[in-house]
Amino acid sequence: MTDLPSLLILTFSPIRSDPRVIKQVELFKDKYRVTTCAYGAAPDGVAEHFALPDDSRGWPSDKVGLISRQYGKVYDGLPAVQAARAVLPKGRFDIILANDLNTLPLALELEPVLGVHSDLHEFAPREKEDNLKWRLFIAPFMRWLCSRYLPAAASVTSVSQGIADEYLKDYGTHTRVVTNAAPYAEGFVRPVGEKVRLIHSAAGQRYRKLENFIEAMKEAPEWLSLDMIVMPNEPDYVAELKAKASTVPSIRFRDPVPYRQLVATLSEYDVSVVFLPPTNFNLKNALPNKFFEAVQARLGLIVGPSPAMVGLVEEYGLGAITEDFSAASLRKTLLSLTPEIIDGWKQAADAAARPLSAESQVVVWQEAIARIAGRDRTATD
Template identity: 85%
Template structure:
């Protein structure tokens, strides 16, 4: 076991509830000596874990440093970076897999023997571009991180081709793609019942415009229902949504389920509605977990005209695409559903489950890390 190369998987996220990072752990444990550094308890099966304090923020709050563009000082002052430096040994790991842009400078500073792979979960310079303060103060910091550090990574991956293309265009960084595909799950296609059951799960954030669902489901026919799983990211906003939905009997809010139970839960439904208005660049180019989880659950999909999702829906015949991102367009698509159409989508999802599984995607990570280790 000690002859295996050592790999640190570094993330400023709660690792046990981060599906993308957990896929990295599953892929590499047993093939490398895997250490992790993250918030929360160790994921199952790792050799070593460095727990970050829960209150160590990973986002900048040094207003003076941001305004004066002292970005090195801003980064070094991030509580998560300071906490990680206090517990992580320098020069001990062969390879570091750095998740998200805000871990990359730290990973390089830790001087791994063979190199750093950077996995970027968003296009960082435009992550919250719908927020004026973010555009004015945080975006320049993110652009500085990209310009200064991306070229120092041995290899880079991200979540969709549109985001990969943007990193190449803006920073000259060749970026591979590992989608947020769900692990392959054995499943069967369930028949459509008398009522068509829709499901939507989302972070409860105002910029996602979840009120569109409430507007679309007003006066829904009796045969159509929508369940919503909304995380309380912005509690006031979620309360507003629930108040608005109180007058719409076709909508029910249900509690979140553990990630390991999610695909089984989704399989109880007929169609997942993955409708993401492009309020910022990353949402426009999104190819989210929920898309792939619906495929593994063998249910249909209704999406807006988001380019990355459109390509896969068209290629595999997985569902319907609305004309635009308006509530009216969503309503027209929902009310036109037929059991025969949904049954066809479910069969298509069953055929697509293996090619669109995480197992097919994570090979890109394996190739990247093996190349750094000299094993490829």
Template identity: 75%
Template sequence: MTEPLSLLILTFSPIRSDPRVLKQVELFKDKYRVFTCAYGEAPDGVAGHFALPEDSRGWTNDRVGLATRQYKRVYEGLTAVQAARAVLPIGSFDMVLANDLNALPLALDLRPRLGVHADLHEFAPREKDDDIKWRTFVAPFMRWLCKKYLPLTKSVTTVSDGIAAEYAKDYGVATGVVTNAAPYLEATPRPVGSPIKLIHSAAGQRYRKLENFIDAMRSAPDWLTLDMIVIPNEPAYVEELRQRAVGVPGIRFRDPVPYAELVATLQSYDASIVFLPPTNFNLANALPNKFFEAVQARLGVIVGPSPAMVALVREYGFGTVTEDFSTASLSKTLLSLTPELVEGWKKGAHAAAHALSAEQQVRGWESAIAAIAAPTAALDSK
């Protein structure tokens, strides 16, 4: 019997806590001989794992290289790339699935027999375009990576239609969409109680403007509460948020929970606030994990006028859209909530749960990798 093709899933992230990459592992581990290269221990079910040192990094601090546009030097100076090159064999894999732009040149250099698929989790050239230093020095490096390496891939996917359109427009590569959908959960909506319980989970990063939620809740009545699960990415900022919330009775901070427990944790709430001020291009086009986790938990959602989220909320009727991204608009929306309204949203989420599940979305990866494997599959069938 012919041995299954080998597939390396490459990421410069802690793989056991990266939901998007874990979905790739789960999808392919029974179809191919899956190997992984990432930070941390091997995920379950893989044929082999190449662990990266925890102190290696997939981003650059080579200011001279960036300023003088010595981009090959900049890339080769990434310590994660150096560590991966030291352990990954060249020419040994049939296919490589490269997660994010910084893994792509390395994936191509491994010379997989059939080719490379790139899964791009953001629009890399504008990832931090709210920062003038980043726009001046890092963005040109990202554009160089896109222009030089994206055309060498067999296929490309990303997380939303807006980001896919931007890659196609700027770099001429057909880009599919695989959203950050959560796995389907067999569940039913729980009744809305009193108070109406809201939840927001997020990375604690200043550009996300999480203070908006606290300020919007200052005038909230006692029939409304908001719990916040904030990952301490920027500890000083998270402490500022906690201090800002002192004296706001409806706000409570909860400790982060493991990803595997998150949807179950969300089920005790009524609606999730997925409100992302468009401080950069990627946030303007975001379709984040928390949006889909709310659907599987059978919650309503409250979103700002972010096009990708608005389209799905209106199509399936499981939430509402604020007038704009101001605190006043968010506060107005919160004050308009009723148990009957939220009950209807939860029913809408239940109806949408199958269509918006990871099991449906990952077909984009499945077909892309199958197309790369197709020449061998055709030979095997003869």
């Protein structure tokens, strides 16, 4: 019996809480001999796991190296790269699936027998372009990584068509799309109750302008409530939000739930508000996890005029699109809600749950890895 090809899934993220990477593990664990390298404990079902120290950063902090543009030195100095080099054997894996741009040089350096697939979760050169220091010092490093290493990847995927188009335009990299769709979940449509219950989850980062939600919900009618799940990425900012919301009784902050419980938790609500002001290129082209999780939870959706989300909302009749990204526009949309309208959106989400599930998307990864795996096949019968 032929041994399964070996596949290393490499990420500088906490793997058990990274929905995109966990989908890769679930997809490949029975088709390949899967090894993972990431922060945290091993995901279920892998053959081997290399845990990185939680405090080993995967992004640059070498100011002198960045200013002097010694980018090879900057990359070599990344603590996550150093930690991974210390434990990962060179030349042992047939294929490496490298998540995000910061793992790609390391994946190539590890000399997989057959090749590297690069899954780019963002358009890296413009990821934090709203920050002047980032634009001046980090963006050139990201552009260097793209120019130097993307041509060596056997294949590339990203999360939305806008981001894929940008990689092709700027670097000539043909990039296929695997959206952040959630796995299909059996569910049913819960009719709207006496109150319309809204939910929004987000990273607690200032550039996301979460204060728009508080402004939109000021003096909201009693039939409307909003729960917010905000991760403490920027603790001072999150504290500011909670202070501002303390005088808005229609808003409640709730703790995050484990990913496996998320869709079931969301199903308690009526509408997910996925409202991302385009403060940088990636937010403008975002098609986030929360959009697809809302579909699997059979919720309606309210989105801003973000191109990738607008297309799906219109195609499947999933919800409403605000006129712009202002708090006033969001408030206007929220006040127009009725139980009848929302129930129609929920029915549409139920109909779209299978075509918009992860199972319809991950075939692109399956095909890409299979093409790499097939490189060494000889014509034997």
